[in-house]
Amino acid sequence: MRTESAFWKSSTRGSSLVFLVGVFLIFVPMAVVGDVSSLGSESVSLLLINVLVTGVFAVAYAATGFALRRQFWKAVVPLVAFEVLVMNLAGRWFPQAPRPIFMDARGIARLHDRLNWDALGIVVAIVGGYICFVAVTVTQAKRYFRVRAEIDLAMEIHRVLVPAIDKRLGEYEFCGLSSPSGDVGGDLIDLAGPEESWVAYLADVSGHGVAPGVVMGMVKSAARMLLSSGEGSGQLLARLNGVLYPLKKPEMFATFCFVARDGEGLRVGLAGHPAILHYSARTAQVSQLECENLPLAILPDAAFTVSEVRAEPGDIFALYSDGMLETENAAGEEFGSPHLIEELQKYAKEPLAKICQAIQDCVTRHGKQVDDQSLLLIRKV
Numbered sequence: 001m002r003t004e005s006a007f008w009k010s011s012t013r014g015s016s017l018v019f020l021v022g023v024f025l026i027f028v029p030m031a032v033v034g035d036v037s038s039l040g041s042e043s044v045s046l047l048l049i050n051v052l053v054t055g056v057f058a059v060a061y062a063a064t065g066f067a068l069r070r071q072f073w074k075a076v077v078p079l080v081a082f083e084v085l086v087m088n089l090a091g092r093w094f095p096q097a098p099r100p101i102f103m104d105a106r107g108i109a110r111l112h113d114r115l116n117w118d119a120l121g122i123v124v125a126i127v128g129g130y131i132c133f134v135a136v137t138v139t140q141a142k143r144y145f146r147v148r149a150e151i152d153l154a155m156e157i158h159r160v161l162v163p164a165i166d167k168r169l170g171e172y173e174f175c176g177l178s179s180p181s182g183d184v185g186g187d188l189i190d191l192a193g194p195e196e197s198w199v200a201y202l203a204d205v206s207g208h209g210v211a212p213g214v215v216m217g218m219v220k221s222a223a224r225m226l227l228s229s230g231e232g233s234g235q236l237l238a239r240l241n242g243v244l245y246p247l248k249k250p251e252m253f254a255t256f257c258f259v260a261r262d263g264e265g266l267r268v269g270l271a272g273h274p275a276i277l278h279y280s281a282r283t284a285q286v287s288q289l290e291c292e293n294l295p296l297a298i299l300p301d302a303a304f305t306v307s308e309v310r311a312e313p314g315d316i317f318a319l320y321s322d323g324m325l326e327t328e329n330a331a332g333e334e335f336g337s338p339h340l341i342e343e344l345q346k347y348a349k350e351p352l353a354k355i356c357q358a359i360q361d362c363v364t365r366h367g368k369q370v371d372d373q374s375l376l377l378i379r380k381v
Helices: 006-010 013-037 044-071 073-093 105-161 210-228 236-247 336-346 352-366
Strands: 165-169 172-179 187-192 199-205 254-262 265-271 276-280 285-289 306-309 316-320 373-380
Touching: 013 044, 013 105, 044 073, 105 210, 165 187, 172 187, 172 199, 172 352, 187 210, 187 373, 199 210, 199 316, 199 373, 210 236, 210 254, 236 254, 236 265, 254 316, 276 336, 285 336, 316 336, 336 352, 352 373
Parallel strands: none
Antiparallel strands: 165 172, 172 373, 187 199, 199 254, 254 265, 265 306, 276 285, 276 316, 316 373
16 A cells, blocks of 8 residues: 555664664764854854754654655745754854954964864764665665565465466356556456356455455455355355455455356346446347446345346357456546447457457557456357
8 A cells, every 4th residue: 555654654663763863964064064164163062053953954854755745845844944043043142253364373273173073073974874874775675675575475376366267168268367457456357167057257356455465365265165065156246245244354345246157048246346248249239237236345244136147159248347447548538338348349259369458458558557457258159
């Protein structure tokens, strides 16, 4: 999940503290340079105050920038005004000594010592700041590579759980693909069961990233287990709802749709999912199959209805996720179901793999992918 304070939330307190110390030390030389430019005429008290004010306000600017991001100016403007006020008051309370026009050997020696101390302070501050930044970078890099390894593992599991589908069972052929918007997605396409009683389904878990991916894995495991029990597809939605409801965060849910072979006919079911498209080879028209059901895992006990549908040779059923429909172009216009229906009609006579690719290419041309996109086609041959 992306948050405005992601840096602070993902970093340990130690790393954040070391980073801010580095910021303090890197900006300290600015105050010391002021003493150099005045040839050491600043009092020690004024020099220390300038060092503290410069470093502390630099830390405040950094913290404000990370915390507020694009709204940082709301805090930076008053911070700048306050810093100027403090510096002016310090200059009045601890005025600089007048610069001598002529200096004897003793004065030159004192000036030489003062400038040497200034130079040493600048070097120490810069080196200290550099060490702090390197330490934070190394620490964060180690954390990143650990997280990256875990994400790579999750990606591999996702590829195993959601492979592309290209299969034929009896007089039906299937083709599908799922494209996550990030490293791990929450979409799922699957085909389970033997030739006489298969179920092809598509699930879309709310959200993005690893958490929906974990729930997606639970959906597949539960669906496969329920279907292997011999109950059939009639109670699939209700049983999945009962399994998933106690296993996910309260705000999460999953939409679901399926087409299942039931004897000589087909059974379709949807749970909060976009309508299944049914292309009729006889009429060359596309109808939308809908069921007024809630998404899965919204309520602990929910009733779900399913419908019967007949298929003729050449008919196609299209299951898809809303990530395809909601893809926007530069003008903010969504791809929408009319475009999807148009593409399905245009390529309906082509092999399923070509239809899948054509629809995917059309969505890609329409706009940038910001959500998981999945498509599963079923044709009676």
